[in-house]
Amino acid sequence: MDMNILIVDDYNTMLRIIKNLLKQLGFNNVDEATDGTMALEKIKRKSYGLVISDWNMEPMTGIELLKLVRGSNDNFKDMPFIMITAESKTENVVAAKQAGVNNYIVKPFNAETLKGKITSVLGEF
Amino acid sequence: MSDVVPENGEDQGYKRDQVVKIISSVISKVEAIEDVERETIYRELKNLHDIIEEARQEVGQAQAGDISDKHIPTATDELDEVVRATAEATGTIMDACDIISEKAAEAGEAGAAITDEVMKVYEACSFQDITGQRITKVVATLKAIESKVDALMKVLGEKMPGMPIQGDGESGGEGDAALLNGPQMPDKAITQAEIDKLLEEFD
Numbered sequence: 569m570d571m572n573i574l575i576v577d578d579y580n581t582m583l584r585i586i587k588n589l590l591k592q593l594g595f596n597n598v599d600e601a602t603d604g605t606m607a608l609e610k611i612k613r614k615s616y617g618l619v620i621s622d623w624n625m626e627p628m629t630g631i632e633l634l635k636l637v638r639g640s641n642d643n644f645k646d647m648p649f650i651m652i653t654a655e656s657k658t659e660n661v662v663a664a665k666q667a668g669v670n671n672y673i674v675k676p677f678n679a680e681t682l683k684g685k686i687t688s689v690l691g692e693f
Numbered sequence: 694m695s696d697v698v699p700e701n702g703e704d705q706g707y708k709r710d711q712v713v714k715i716i717s718s719v720i721s722k723v724e725a726i727e728d729v730e731r732e733t734i735y736r737e738l739k740n741l742h743d744i745i746e747e748a749r750q751e752v753g754q755a756q757a758g759d760i761s762d763k764h765i766p767t768a769t770d771e772l773d774e775v776v777r778a779t780a781e782a783t784g785t786i787m788d789a790c791d792i793i794s795e796k797a798a799e800a801g802e803a804g805a806a807i808t809d810e811v812m813k814v815y816e817a818c819s820f821q822d823i824t825g826q827r828i829t830k831v832v833a834t835l836k837a838i839e840s841k842v843d844a845l846m847k848v849l850g851e852k853m854p855g856m857p858i859q860g861d862g863e864s865g866g867e868g869d870a871a872l873l874n875g876p877q878m879p880d881k882a883i884t885q886a887e888i889d890k891l892l893e894e895f896d
Binding site: 575579580581582584585588589592620624654675677679680 | 780783784787790791794808812813815817818819820821822823825827874
């Protein structure tokens, strides 16, 4: 598929896992960022059909990135955004939803879960 | 006083005696009260001293200085090494998975089942991210404890000079137990080559 996807995680292991799983799902145009700041720079320069982001990163967290994206006046304001994180408290999920996240995946996850969540956000692919 | 003390000597004498008597009585009562208070204060101070002395001895026996100087730094270094080692191992596993995936793709349909299994390995590798985050939290907690102990040791060192807050630097244990050091940090571990050389020296 031609859609550009940006994955954001400070763990190289997780970037590789998500990238490989996306590749298996047919997504080959995958870019990487290791925190919200780097991700935002990429989002400003390139059009992405989906962002898959971790929460707990420095200096900019995933929720801060989400809020900046949703609070902007740019064309990426409504970009689909999935959070993949180990933060599994209800308050985290609520905060992410209130910030405008499209879906939320708790680590560890499998390919089936990732596919299901992407489908729920983007529709069948 | 001139408006209250009578001019005649008898009255003056009575008044003077009475005042002296009252003053003496007050002084004696005050002295008596002070004696009681001093004793109470002394007893309280003595108790306080005993408690402080006991705490000094307990802190000294606990070798609290070692907690911040040795135990916690060692523990955090060990945990950091766990994160590093698991990340490296996970990377190696995924490198192998990448190669297997490529070969499976070249095999066409026959390789599909292999690819599916490789994906499960990828999924399982996410343990490194989870454990890494958990260990990072533990390290942060240990560092917070370390700073509290440091502050406590600083106060004790200033307020109680001569207090034995430093340990002897030994981890404890005797005989075989003293040899249970666990895996060594890379900068302290000896290599297999060094071990072989060492063993050869015994031959």
